Amino acid sequence: MKTVIKTTNLSKVYKDSVVPVHALKNVNLEFSQGEFTAIVGPSGSGKTTFLNIIGGLDKPTDGHVIIDGVDIATMKESQLFDFRLRHIGFVFQAYNLIPVLTALENVSFIMLLQKQSKQEMEKRARAMLEQVGLGDKINERPGRLSGGQQQRVAVARALASKPDFVLADEPTANLDTESAFNLLDIMARLNKEENITLIFSTHDQRVIERARRVITLVDGAVDKDEYFERA
Amino acid sequence: MKSLLILAWRNLWRNKRRSLITMSSVMFAVFLAILFFSMEQGTYERMIDSLVRYSTGYIQIQDVMYDEEPSMDHSMLLDNHVWSAIEKEAGLIDYTVPRIEHFALASSGSISRGGFIMGVDPDAELKLNDLPDRMLFGEFVVQDDPDIVVAEGLADLLRVEPGDSIVLLSQGYQGVTAAGIYRIKGIIGHSIPELNNSVIYMAMGTAQWFFGADHRVTSLIVMPHDPGQTNRIAQDIGAQLDQEWYQVLTWEDMLADLITLMQFDMAGTMVLLAILYIVIAFGLFGTILTMLMERKKEFGMLLALGMKRMQLSLICFAETLLISLAGAMAGILLAIPVIAYFYYFPIELSGNLAEALIDYGFEPILPFSTDPGVFISQARVILIISLGIGLYPIYSIFRLDMMKARQ
Known part of the structure; x- marks a missing residue:
């Protein structure tokens, strides 16, 4: 299967505090097209740092992140903005949606930044909202949606622009069990249907149980990298 | 660009009360400034018009x-x-x-x-x-x-x-x-x-x-x-x-002393208006600052999604312009009927103030000017203030640490 992301000797040291913090230590990983991966580990293990670096949000202290044959660790900020816009979908734990836009407009937002045509944008956004079960909420603003519904809109937005892969940082952390399962079902289905690579950081057991690959980070290093057969 | 402007406009109404208070402060400042300015200009216009029509005319040809x-x-x-x-x-x-x-x-x-x-x-x-x-x-x-x-x-x-x-x-x-x-x-x-x-x-x-x-x-x-x-x-x-025999003078040449006096008098009004606008500028700046602080995490999210800093800056810049220009427009609309009324029915002064004005050669009335310049000048001041304040969000967004903002 095609390798989407490859990290080589990825390290990150935060020097802001008195004692330097080694958030990542020589992480070497590869992610293939269509994988459903959970990055797990205790707080401070480097999950979010890893996602931030492979998502082009942060720079590594050392090592390389090769995406589609390009080392994004060497890119300038302006290039990274464009790269993220065109290649990566994001689902964050909170502060995910733009409160003044409707669900449809939120889902269209990335495509708007990509300067897609209005018709194409709206068609795709409507289809994605249908897929996440919010076809009847397209004109609702986030304030009128539940936490679970908001995360579903965020998932629809992340997938609408057809990115190479989607990074989700603890997407179920603020959700109740039912909403979390609902969201995971949707993501698992979209992962299969759209063959999009999904990488989660989580310590939510519900997510881990759905993932076909689970990478455990401990103190910034890969402790385990396990594959599971899921239905 | 249209979508970004729509987004900016909607952002203004996240906190309706705050935006309305800010717009109202701009509106009242513009309204008062227009009133002051119109009154001052109206007095001068009336005086110049009288002097031009009854005394100097616009141009005079004279012996040198x-x-x-x-x-x-x-x-x-x-x-x-x-x-x-x-x-x-x-x-x-x-x-x-x-x-x-x-x-x-x-x-x-x-x-x-x-x-x-x-x-x-x-x-x-x-x-x-x-x-x-x-x-x-x-x-x-x-x-x-x-x-x-x-x-x-x-x-x-x-x-x-x-x-x-x-x-x-x-x-x-x-x-x-x-x-x-x-x-x-x-x-x-x-x-x-x-x-x-x-x-x-x-x-x-x-x-x-x-x-x-x-x-x-x-x-x-x-x-x-x-x-x-x-x-x-x-x-x-x-x-x-x-030119050895004739000279041609304009009303400004002939009434130079009066114009100097008017400019001196106008300077006092300008100082007053400057104070008014400084207060308003700080109010506007406070609102923009609060809006920026409140939305730091959201800015981080937008930048992470791939929005360019310039696009985000433009949205915030447009918000500053929209909030102040909407206030200015409301102030102008409020001032138009008031000024129109006083244009046709100028305030008649009495007592010592009237006598003092007569002594200075002024008519004892307060006529108002309807010169579009009165309105345009105040809108221009607000535009300049908001352009100045609008630079802060741009500076702030270009300096924003995306990672820290999202924390």
Whole structure:
């Protein structure tokens, strides 16, 4: 299967505090097209740092992140903005949606930044909202949606622009069990249907149980990298 | 760009109350500023208009020495040189008004007062102003009228009324003694106290005979179709005339002292308005600062999603412009009916304030100006303030640490 992301000797040291913090230590990983991966580990293990670096949000202290044959660790900020816009979908734990836009407009937002045509944008956004079960909420603003519904809109937005892969940082952390399962079902289905690579950081057991690959980070290093057969 | 502007507009209404309070503060500042400015400008416009129509006109052609030493010896012949210069600008000139003016001593019985004789062409003068309508008693002079019209204030000082006669004594052309006794056929009222206390109107021919200055005038007033073309026409006429003998003055040249006084007076208003706008600017800045602080995490999210810093800056910049311009627009809309009312019904002053204004040569009323410049100038000030404040979000977003903002 095609390798989407490859990290080589990825390290990150935060020097802001008195004692330097080694958030990542020589992480070497590869992610293939269509994988459903959970990055797990205790707080401070480097999950979010890893996602931030492979998502082009942060720079590594050392090592390389090769995406589609390009080392994004060497890119300038302006290039990274464009790269993220065109290649990566994001689902964050909170502060995910733009409160003044409707669900449809939120889902269209990335495509708007990509300067897609209005018709194409709206068609795709409507289809994605249908897929996440919010076809009847397209004109609702986030304030009128539940936490679970908001995360579903965020998932629809992340997938609408057809990115190479989607990074989700603890997407179920603020959700109740039912909403979390609902969201995971949707993501698992979209992962299969759209063959999009999904990488989660989580310590939510519900997510881990759905993932076909689970990478455990401990103190910034890969402790385990396990594959599971899921239905 | 349209979508970004829509986003900016919607962002303004996240906190409706705060946005409305900010807009209201801008609105009241603009409203008050327009009111102040309109009142000040209205007063000046009224005064300039009165002086232009009753005294100076927009352009005057004079003997080159007349402005420095206004005597009959520095009057001029209205000859072909002058008329051919006027003819070349005929398309831009509405009409001309000849005048022969000089000071004279006016006496009635044992009372003598300084007067100012204005020899006028009644038909031409009628185009320039509404002198016949200002007659309080009797009628205005007609062509070759042997009688005179005296301003109300001067008539009071001399204790004369229509039908009485006064003696006029002055110095005419080339040193001749100008003296005569003239019957008063009417009393005229002037809103400008300086004129009201001194002017004596005579028909042109009568005045030329009185001063011994046949076919001579002290000035030829030139009225343009468009007052905005005054300087251009004055320059063109000046270029046609022999500058050794003639000079062409605009109303700004002739009323230079008054304009300086107005500018000095206006400076006081400007200081007041500056204070008002500084307070508003800080209020606006406070709102923008709060909006930025509240949305730091959201900005981090938007940048992470791939929105460029420039796009995000433009949204915030547009928000600053929209909030202030919406307030400014509301202020202008609020001011329009108020100013329109006071334009047609100016506030009449009374008491000491009115007397003080009369002493300074002002009419004791507060007329308002409807000049679009009054409104545009205030909108421009708000635009400049908001452009300045709008730079802060841009600076702030370009310095924003995306990672820290999202924490």
